Amino acid sequence: MAGNTYGTLFRITTFGESHGEALGGIIDGCPAGIALDFEAIQKEMQRRKPGQSAIVTQRKEEDAVQFLSGIFEGKTTGTPIGFIVPNTNQKSDDYSHIKDTYRPSHADYVYEQKYGIRDYRGGGRSSARETASRVVAGAIAKQAMPEIKINAFVSSVGDIFIDKPYQALDFSLTESNAVRCPDQATAEKMEAYIKEIRKEGDTVGGTVTCVIQNVPIGLGEPVFDKLHAELGKAMLSINAVKGFEYGSGFCGAKMKGSEHNDLYNPDGTTKSNLSGGIQGGISNGMDIYFRVAFKPVATIMQKQEVLDNKGNIAEQQGKGRHDPCVVPRAVPIVEAMTAIVLLDFFLRK
Amino acid sequence: MAGNTYGTLFRITTFGESHGEALGGIIDGCPAGIALDFEAIQKEMQRRKPGQSAIVTQRKEEDAVQFLSGIFEGKTTGTPIGFIVPNTNQKSDDYSHIKDTYRPSHADYVYEQKYGIRDYRGGGRSSARETASRVVAGAIAKQAMPEIKINAFVSSVGDIFIDKPYQALDFSLTESNAVRCPDQATAEKMEAYIKEIRKEGDTVGGTVTCVIQNVPIGLGEPVFDKLHAELGKAMLSINAVKGFEYGSGFCGAKMKGSEHNDLYNPDGTTKSNLSGGIQGGISNGMDIYFRVAFKPVATIMQKQEVLDNKGNIAEQQGKGRHDPCVVPRAVPIVEAMTAIVLLDFFLRK
Amino acid sequence: MAGNTYGTLFRITTFGESHGEALGGIIDGCPAGIALDFEAIQKEMQRRKPGQSAIVTQRKEEDAVQFLSGIFEGKTTGTPIGFIVPNTNQKSDDYSHIKDTYRPSHADYVYEQKYGIRDYRGGGRSSARETASRVVAGAIAKQAMPEIKINAFVSSVGDIFIDKPYQALDFSLTESNAVRCPDQATAEKMEAYIKEIRKEGDTVGGTVTCVIQNVPIGLGEPVFDKLHAELGKAMLSINAVKGFEYGSGFCGAKMKGSEHNDLYNPDGTTKSNLSGGIQGGISNGMDIYFRVAFKPVATIMQKQEVLDNKGNIAEQQGKGRHDPCVVPRAVPIVEAMTAIVLLDFFLRK
Amino acid sequence: MAGNTYGTLFRITTFGESHGEALGGIIDGCPAGIALDFEAIQKEMQRRKPGQSAIVTQRKEEDAVQFLSGIFEGKTTGTPIGFIVPNTNQKSDDYSHIKDTYRPSHADYVYEQKYGIRDYRGGGRSSARETASRVVAGAIAKQAMPEIKINAFVSSVGDIFIDKPYQALDFSLTESNAVRCPDQATAEKMEAYIKEIRKEGDTVGGTVTCVIQNVPIGLGEPVFDKLHAELGKAMLSINAVKGFEYGSGFCGAKMKGSEHNDLYNPDGTTKSNLSGGIQGGISNGMDIYFRVAFKPVATIMQKQEVLDNKGNIAEQQGKGRHDPCVVPRAVPIVEAMTAIVLLDFFLRK
16 A cells, blocks of 8 residues: 655655546655756656657657646745646547456556556556656756756667767767667667567667766665665666666676775775765765666557456457657656655755 | 665664674564464574585674564564574674775775764674574564465576576575575586685675565555565665566566567466566566676675775785675575565555 | 655645645545545535635635546546645735735744745645645545544534533534534534624634544554554644643543543443543544644734734734634544544554 | 654664563664763663652662664764663563453553454553653653753642743752652642552552753644644653643633734744744744643552453452552653654754
């Protein structure tokens, strides 16, 4: 019960189904006196929105945020920020074909088993549309910590990946292409591949890498609320995420201590940074970086077996919207959750 | 502040430094009426304990748990279970050599930066010794859900890994060798490699895989407290962990939707299980499995540069105890945190 | 930071200022499958609404709840219930006269000191209008526990009080008069007195008593989350509340143990019930009853000294709406918070 | 489930039964670098201890606190402070006579109903002995905020009460008599009365008043976590408490707004302080004061009817220790919980 809140002092609680009237949330604990840049918030919403380019999807969502409280004369007041994001075209869709069926690798079946009832329209609460509310909160959290730089980007799509360390990338190029990959050559390969996948009516997974710079020393609370443990939970709570690693990650598991240890400079910085900016669960002032794995989304435009609530297996042709690769859209969501986690630790410090 | 508690209804709070008088914890929310098997608890403590075999370490720890409350005539009473694990030999060690120095990739530096003070003896609070308290709580959580089978094992050490799906393994063999790898041939290679590493005074990382069987449908709370998000946080809160993946994990990020989707059987089970037993954050009754990456521990018995609190870099020869590969000892800890997470979701259901 | 959420498993988070666009909230953890009676919810909103009769106030509020999520085909789905209550006439009021002034015994001054900024319109977040969101959540909580009977009523206004034990009252009469006092003779005196107070442009305090019947044994969690401790917190979080007592309350502090002890009947019920249905923080199945003290609201229609933000004291004539006695309107709020507390303990059990 | 923790950032979790091996707790979130005065802590333990004088009780408790972690070279380190208080004479008592019986107005019956099992020795977890752990945490919290002055005292016993405002009292006299009443004449009457009650084998209730001075402006979090709401919960969580009021309290419910409003001085202080130092849930810098009602404890040395677990009513003669009036011992507990609440809000600010 009650899993729709994230955070201790900076808290976001979200509500809303894919095809209900609106989704939204309450941001509690936002520091007072921040002059909000509403355009910047809306820009983040546009980044998350489906239908941004030929490679992604066709749904036209307005995703216009309406703030209802907690802001006075353009500034945060320290009281909770309530907001809604209306679902403008929810009535136009027909979901009767999935009313009694459970699509493979969707949450249809488990929701019905857990709750005995489900809003089957467009995935209901399990739809990634819920992340719109997170993006609002994250955009505000970013504005509360302007000194910290959070840059996420697509680091792989299928087998195509950026073959460079993040230090060799120019993050200002991330938004210059539809896949949000700051390495232009790789981006082109990814785009071509996604178009191909889309023609097949299929989908493909990928990874998002996130780099946080200019982090103060001391964020994170031992022992259970380690900084990377909360970042991991936050990322794993995003739809379609299957894995999280930070610093040396799974590669680190193959290394020797003599290779892995980050030797110090006299000023307390380290020569290497396999620790990923976090030691003992606490930020050490170096860059924090982590990588998040997204599975291919389950909605494909091919014929597929589905189960119905009578126990019958039948073939069903996928229809409706189709996002061949969600990873580009996941970039602003990863950034948003990162900002939420960091601001919460800032306030707990 | 205040990061030493895990859980919502079943909660473990731990305390204790490596070389203080004792460590321990409070288990709150344990269901009443469970007839505890104290030998089984102590056995889990032995599994976690350093010094179990030639390949691991030399410290002799008793790790005898003393229960102080919450148990009456052998049964849990529903009131909090307080317990301590005395540190029997903490006085015999000499840690003055690290008093003013920060060892690379340890938490020495960040603790001192964050708190302005640190208990430098043996890593203090950042020592993995803290996990002894988790093992106590996990052992009790296991006994509260006897029907659920939790089996963790070492799946890789350095570059050596089990080249089989978990279904091909016999978990009853995990404890038959010192590395806790149920595949005997692989276990032998791992043992040989760890002995070599030890001779070098070095350490090596590895991975632990955990398989949970006989899980009821419906555990996990959307949207932030997804079952795998909490499992991920719990694992990432264990010392030395750098990554977490469940089901298809990072491999899933390379796949197509048409390959990745788990088709249903008429009874609601699935033919494949790339979802890893969790869909939309909720258990679907299939096996849950995940993999955890551990870095090589930072304490090595080689000469290494350290930083002191005056900003000087100096060489220091590692001394004291040395654990060439912590992954075997991590197995019971992974199981313990898994049990804690599951029982909490059981009670929240 | 972050004090706008109540509850552990059944949680209500509220947002909204008195004169913002809307207030509202998110109800998380509501059990699935409850067929909601929307009329009953709206009826509770009407009970809370100002302007219900000649004795109270003039503001016309629609207080129409709009549900945005968590409900499908009339039933709760187990996902969070987001809702808003638009502030229909917030633009018509003029609050410029209090922009730079702090009214006595209002929260104007402390909000500005704490946050450095405040929404001065109508009290902003500190307005009792926030309780509208609580009433929505409480109305739903009541429907989730139809067997439990929660009856609050006005037990005193100024010096006028009901001179009978609650057992002698007919709760079905509570709504039969404007003061919500089930004792008709006392109600008449109260009404007359409130009218007099209103003519003076003054206000008066009072008490609300709440009786909970048909409570199962075992609600409440020792030691900090005792049932009466949470009821107390919930009541004290309502605007204008100055005190809380349950069972024998402050009178009990004058008694001897030999008078106060509740002797048992063979079935586990007790002959007397000075314990107020709670022993050791846990419900014992007997009636729970408690009393809540409300101060006279600070907004009076008389000349009064105010402080401005330059440190000047000046006289100001109260204007705008005026509620001579809030206690009748507090009755549904007390019931709502009671239902919220009880449902949360039900789910934690 | 899981109600044994109090606080958000400064958290105390307690464990322990009256007659188990030890009770204790974990203090999490204590700021680092506080040089603890251990004598002062032990002095608070002595104040809480039964058997301090002829008027109270005979039990000899050592109540020596043993700190196990979180302190290094006399200073707090920011890590959790684990501590135990051994129960030195728990074995010498014979509780077999209450094994199968439920004493009136004790928690025996509800614990057994709720948990299906109970540690019947001396009240088990429901014993006021648990408050020893709170006193430890409170004593440390006090030392973390040395500027704040917290003074509790006995304001009434039975019908005998201090007939003066707290401003007329000299708090330095509180400890000068056995009843902890700073008004010497009243104290004498109370003592005489308690001795009489004791001879009768009876008990009597009373009230404790607490005054907090030198509080900074801005503590408390609207709307649910109002400062007085948390103080109320904290007090109501203490054994035997039946009521809480702050500022004007229940008397305020009889007043008119024109009498009750606290007019400002130019510096933001107020001429009167019926608000009790808290407005809108936030401290305003004025003295905070509140009053707590304690019932007469249920253990009396007279013949009384008890219920047994077969449904029989029988007479039983009270035996064992007997505390005719717990209110003097409650004084340090009230102060401890006050300090815990305040420090938590300090850190949340």
